[in-house]
Amino acid sequence: MIKIGVLGCGMIAERGHLPAIQQTPGLILEALFAPRWERTVEMQQRFNATHAYPTEAAFWESDFDAVVICTPAPLHLEHVIQAAKHGKNILCEKPLAMTESDIEEMIRVTDAARVKLYTGFTYRFSPSALEIKRLVKDGSIGEVRALRLIYLWNLHGKWQYDASGTMIPSRLRVGRMEEGGPMVDCGVHQIDLARWWLGSEVSSFKGIGVWVEDFEAPDHLYLHMGHECGAHTMVEMSFSYNATSKEPRSNFQYELIGTDGVIRFNREEHTFEVRNSRGTRHLPWHPEKNFRGMYTELHHALTSNDDRNMPLAKDGLVATRIAREATENAILNRAPNSSKHKSTMLRVGADFMNETVPADSAEPI
Incomplete structure (x- = not known):
């Protein structure tokens, strides 16, 4: 039996990781820690964990084989370093870290400690995603030339109410x-699915942002990626789609276009x-996420030393680098479409309306 410790007990742990660990043969939910003891x-009570620890230090000293890191992204580097120090194999939620250099440091310390570091890309383990992998490999639509991967949603809405009832x-x-x-x-x-399905690395990419809201990062973004095999992937992501609608709905789809079909x-x-x-x-339809499938694969990897379909730290590094650089590229090239609407203004100083942003000849397209 593989004993699992979970660090962080927020929504992603509650809805995804904890029930999947509890339901996966060969795994024991051994230890839990979150900053709030309650x-x-x-x-612990809901998912029958063996131990709950009041301090992080006590958690790390406890007897488990692998840790699942479900803390906020800015804390991932610190927690991976602690896991490596204590000889624990690691499954870390995405994004692995805030910067590429942080992920490189994660890989360095885990390699030195001879522990595994996996990325929590749960989409790989949907039976539908696994079937797409097989269909592409078997040439069911000929040579894949284009992918359209779309996820538009409201991130649970733009507003919430505080304790006084104020929105x-x-x-x-x-x-x-x-x-x-x-x-x-x-x-x-x-990004991970496109690389994994095609078996081909990304050779160029560019991000184009749309600001429905006025955060620094675009809340609606298009990513165009060229692969070494010649295929092109367009990823469209949104947090503002129906964000203020009384009856919101999402738009989630994959389309792979080949020389002999779709x-x-x-x-x-x-x-x-x-x-x-x-x-x-x-074909039989399944939801896009499969936490239990991921934990079945994790059990296989840790007991057989065969990573098979488990997303490695390198996969997390590549996906995070592309996502962050594409977002930064979109911010840099934010277009001054309107002189009156702040969400479309280019942030390049007080005289921005008289300035232009030169194209960076080194920027991959």
């Missing part, structure tokens, strides 16, 4: 936008199909 005890900006929304916005927070999944997955329609020269096949 929350730690609540999660205020959602703290969840503000926090995720300050950490980098939708491409860094969610788009890393799509693979199409749509979450809202519950459709998954292949259309090619031989006809149309309607």
Whole structure:
């Protein structure tokens, strides 16, 4: 049996990691720690964890084999270093860290400690995503030339109510936008899927931002990636889609376009199909995330030393680098579409309306 410790007991742990660990044969939920003791005890009782610890130091000294890091992204580097120091294998939530240099440091310390560092890309383990991987490998739509990966949603809405009943900006929304916005927070999944499905690295990329709200990072972003195999991926991500709607809905889909057909997955329609020269096949549909599938793979990796489909630290590094650089590229090239609307103004100083932003010849397109 593999004993798992979970560091951080927020929403992603409660809704994804903790129930999946509890339900996966071969895993034991051994230890929990969160900054709020009441929350730690609540999660221990709900998910039958063996131990809950009141201090982080006590958590690290406890008897578990692998740690799942579910803390905010700015804390990931510190927690990976602690895990490596204590000889714990690691599954870390995305994004792995705030900067590329931080992830490189994570890889250095975990390699030196001879412990595993995996990235929590749960989308890989959906049966639908695994089937797309097989279909691409088998040439079901010929040579894949284009991918359209779209996730537009409201990040649970723009507003929340404080204790006095006053409507205020959602703290969840503000926090995720300050950490980098939708491409860094969610788009890393799509970047990883494109690389994994194609088996081809990204050779060039560019981000184009749209500001519905006035954060530094764009809340709606397009990412264009060229792959070494010649395919092109367009990722479209949004946190502002229906963010103020009374009855919001999302738009989540994958489309892979090949020389002999199209693979199409749509979450809202519950459709998954292949259309090619031989006809149309309607395939079983599954949700885009699969935490239990990820933990089944984690158990396999830790007991057999075969990483198989587990996303490695390098996968997290590549996806985070592309997402952050694309977001920064979009911010740098923010267009002055209107002299009156602050969300479309170019932030280059007081005289910005008289200035232009030169193209960077070194910027990958």
